Amino acid sequence: MKKTEKDFYLAKILYPTDEWFEYKFNSKPDPIFVKFIYDILNDNRSGRDFIISYKYVEVFLNRRKSSKFVKDICKALNTTTTEYTMPHNNGWEKVPGIARKINIGREKADQLMNEWYRNLNMQQFNKVKVELSPALEDSLLENTSSKEMKNIIMYLNYITRKHEFDWSLIDDNSEETLLCKKNHITGLLYKEKNRRPVAIGHSLQNMKTELRRKLTPRSQNYYELDLESAHFSIIARLLDVILPRNYRKELAELISVPEKCIKEFLIRFIYNAGYEKLSLCLIDNVEEMKNVIDDCNFSSSINYYDYYNDKYNILNKYNTLMNVKYINEIKDKIKDYEFNIDAFGAMVEGDKISRISQVLCSWEKKLLYPIYEAADGRYDNDITIVLDQADGLTVKIDNPGKVSINDVISTALDQIDELGIITTITIKN
Numbered sequence: 001m002k003k004t005e006k007d008f009y010l011a012k013i014l015y016p017t018d019e020w021f022e023y024k025f026n027s028k029p030d031p032i033f034v035k036f037i038y039d040i041l042n043d044n045r046s047g048r049d050f051i052i053s054y055k056y057v058e059v060f061l062n063r064r065k066s067s068k069f070v071k072d073i074c075k076a077l078n079t080t081t082t083e084y085t086m087p088h089n090n091g092w093e094k095v096p097g098i099a100r101k102i103n104i105g106r107e108k109a110d111q112l113m114n115e116w117y118r119n120l121n122m123q124q125f126n127k128v129k130v131e132l133s134p135a136l137e138d139s140l141l142e143n144t145s146s147k148e149m150k151n152i153i154m155y156l157n158y159i160t161r162k163h164e165f166d167w168s169l170i171d172d173n174s175e176e177t178l179l180c181k182k183n184h185i186t187g188l189l190y191k192e193k194n195r196r197p198v199a200i201g202h203s204l205q206n207m208k209t210e211l212r213r214k215l216t217p218r219s220q221n222y223y224e225l226d227l228e229s230a231h232f233s234i235i236a237r238l239l240d241v242i243l244p245r246n247y248r249k250e251l252a253e254l255i256s257v258p259e260k261c262i263k264e265f266l267i268r269f270i271y272n273a274g275y276e277k278l279s280l281c282l283i284d285n286v287e288e289m290k291n292v293i294d295d296c297n298f299s300s301s302i303n304y305y306d307y308y309n310d311k312y313n314i315l316n317k318y319n320t321l322m323n324v325k326y327i328n329e330i331k332d333k334i335k336d337y338e339f340n341i342d343a344f345g346a347m348v349e350g351d352k353i354s355r356i357s358q359v360l361c362s363w364e365k366k367l368l369y370p371i372y373e374a375a376d377g378r379y380d381n382d383i384t385i386v387l388d389q390a391d392g393l394t395v396k397i398d399n400p401g402k403v404s405i406n407d408v409i410s411t412a413l414d415q416i417d418e419l420g421i422i423t424t425i426t427i428k429n
Contacts, residue, residue, distance in 0.1 A: 016119035024115075025076045032061060040077070040102060041116070044109035053099040070100050077112065079104040117179050117202075144192045145362070146344035148369060153190055155376050156197055156388055160188040163386050163396075169214050180207055190388065194354075195342055195362035197388045204387045204394070213429045216386065216394050223405050224429040225371075226392035227364055232266040233422040234363045235356075239333040241326050243422050251324065255317040265321060270334075270356060364391050367421060370411040371395065383408055392428070 015021070021029040025037065043050040057066035074081045082101045104112070140157065144150045167181050179202040190197040199205040204212050216222035229248060236243045244250060251266075252259040321327055339355040340348050342362035348355045371393060375385045382399035397403055409425050416423060 016116050020115070020119040026072060036061060037073070038116075040073070041104070041109050041113050044102070044104040045106055045113060047106055050102045050104075051099055052102065056099075067098075074100070074102060077102065077104055078108065114175055117175075140189065140191050145195060145342060145346040145348075148344045149192055149195065149197075149346075149362075149365065151376070152365065152369075152372050152388075153192055153197055155372060156190045156385065159375070159384055160184070160190070160386070163384060165215050165386075166220075167215070169217065170211055172211055176202060177207070177211065180204065195348075195358045195365065196390060199388075205389060212387075212394075216396075216429065218427075218429055221397040221400050222386070222394060222429065223397070223408075223427050224389075224392065224394045225368075225409065226389075226426050226428045227367060228424050228426055229263045229266065230364055230367065230391065230421060230423040231270055231360045234360050235270060235330060235334065236326065236422075237420050238339075238359070239330055239337060241329045241333065243326055245422060247326070247422065251321060254324070255320050257317070265318065270360075361390075363421075367416050367419070367423070368393060368412055370415050371408060374408060374411050392425075394429075 015029055015034060018029060021027070021034070025033075027033060040050045040052075052070060054066040054070060057070055061069070079102055081103070084099060084101070141150050141153060144153055165184065170177065183199075183201045183203055188203050189200045191200060192198070204215065207215075213224065216224065233243060235241075248259055248262045252262045255265075257265075322331065339352065339359045342348050342359050343366035344362060346362075348358045348362075350358065371383075372385065375383050375395065382397070382403045384396045384398055385393050386396050387394035395405075395408060397405060397408070405427065412425055416425075
């Protein structure tokens, strides 16, 4: 497994103090090992188990006594583990062998990560940021999927190091907020993940919405732009299925739910995001669908009304949607569509649900791409993108006398109409 400069950099900027690391892990904090531990903690903070094989440790970390080394990691992380034989066809590890599943739990992972950040050597952190910024740009862009995404990442990594927020607008002194502030002041950085720009470390991307909006008020010409329920429309466009212009309203009336709830149904029609990554649109058997809903705790994701706690009521509504002509057509066509090329022409890899997600995320960026171009010089930098979010952007109008927010939105709406996607852009703050 070839290591890139990016891997070493991400590890290096996340060094806690040597004393803390050696106390916790009984090992010198070399960059690969730091990145390895950081990935374990982050996976567990996301609610996932982190699985490592002894073979993986031997190859990746060049540790001969991998069994003892893995046990030492588990002891340092204070976690229970499960040992088992890894299947041969596992996607990320091609060799069979003994593996260990590390399950720290979210609270413990958060606690360890907070310790980690408390022990960061910020003097070294700032020094690395300044000294490596030209090389860093190249390393972060090395595996970026396309020229267009490269432009987006380059722009974001330039502008977010220059933009200054008025942090006095936030009176929250929690550790997460302070880390977020520190990260933005020292220079927020983005990398590409699943065709989206993802901020490295704490940032406004994962800050609580109410706090983020205090920091980016409309009174200071900040605007939070959001693509409205674009995924289903993009799927229809890719599969050449014609949707009614007001399809969300029609579907809401058909199954007697508020229009805002339709997005939940349609997203889980495409893929059951956040649970077992099973796509309900790929399931034909009703009994199997019931099992998926049971396994995925489906009803907890739709909590607008008490009656949604009945998962079989949800199933009945789902079955009603399945009889709608254009939904049925999508259900039939999606099985044969490979989803192996993104919106910018780059190849997409992974299992089918992963490829669907990456392709749709790339299309979101394509729909918003005219705004990136506008921010990058079309209006002589009278508009700044201060934050990239999953399906939207937070922008600041630097010269409101020359450019309005409607001008900014219209640059993207023209492309949305030209590409035949039924969606719109709303202002959320």
